[in-house]
Amino acid sequence: MSKTEAAVPMHLRYDCSVDLLLHLRAFTAVAEQRSFTRAAAVLGVPQPVVSRRVAALERLVGGRLLVRDPRGVVTNELGRTLLPHAQDLQLRAEHLLEVARAAGSDLTLWLPEGASARDLLPARAAAGALGLRVEPVVAAPDERERALAGAVPGLAVLACAADEADMTGALGAGTREPVHRSFHLDTLRPQRRAETRARRLHLGPEDDRPWVRDVVRRHAARSGLSPHQVVVGSPPLSAAADVHEHDDVWLCTEAEARTHEVAWREVADLPVARHYRLATGRAGAAAAGPAQRRELAAALAPALGLKSTEGGRA
Secondary structure: OHHHHHOHHHHHHHHHOHHHHHHHHHHHHHHHHHHHHHHHHHOOOHHHHHHHHHHHHHHHHHOOOOEEEOOOOEEOHHHHHHHHHHHHHHHHHHHHHHHHHHOOOEEEEEEEOOOHHHHHHHHHHHHOOOOOEEEEEEHHHHHHHHHHOOOEEEEEEEEOOOOOOEEEEEEEEEOOOOOOHHHHHHHHOOOOOOOOOOOEEEOOOOOHHHHHHHHHHHHHHHOOOHHEEEOOOOOHHHHHHHHHOOOEEEEEHHHHHHOOOOEEEOOOOOEEEEEEEEEEOOOOOOOHHHHHHHHHHHHHHHOOOOOOOOOOOO
């Protein structure tokens, strides 16, 4: 035993170990529940264990922390002073464990539909070069947003405004027949005495966002389309089917048009684009920092048929 070790009393060397967190949990549980019995139930340990841990903490700090009164077990002056610090230490310890778990786990990468396994190979390779192990999962827009709030470490491609984007792609007209000239919305204007239903303009779930949806509706109205002609939230397969069957128009990226075998051309009077950012939830932030996310987003953009942007927020 060294002189330094000999100079430290045995009870301090023991109590200052990781057992201190157990003592703090017991103390805060009793203080919050105002009962040793209820605290034991919350912690899932026998009541005598809670009593011993509180007593050990009191020996360590050199004074009583809890007293009994008609309301039950309450903190005294020393206990009230130490309680917020005890709670803070527990939160910090829990965060440390979350960071450790996230750093050692695979990251789920929630993606919009459209990317093939082959397209994602370069992005997975880029992630590996950054020290990240990603597992791609296709999910709807709302599901991707909810996933980031969960406990599973992950990243998600989320729709965003242009000034937040890491990747972007122009939306054009997916049509039945290939035409070299630009598409104009007024060609969808209902015809008088038409026996068939009016052609529709479809907007998919990925673009059901105010900065796209509202612009599309406004331009459609200016071009003479009726409100029911703009169909918002059409699944890609359904929209593409209506393009082939009814000569409708689907606002989509050029990559989506190729996937569903429809022609694609620019819309002359509707300058809209799809913008995404690569976001992390609280459970994934420790594993993927801003620089890593930017590089991964740049590698991921081509797999989604998009272009990487500069100055986007990761």
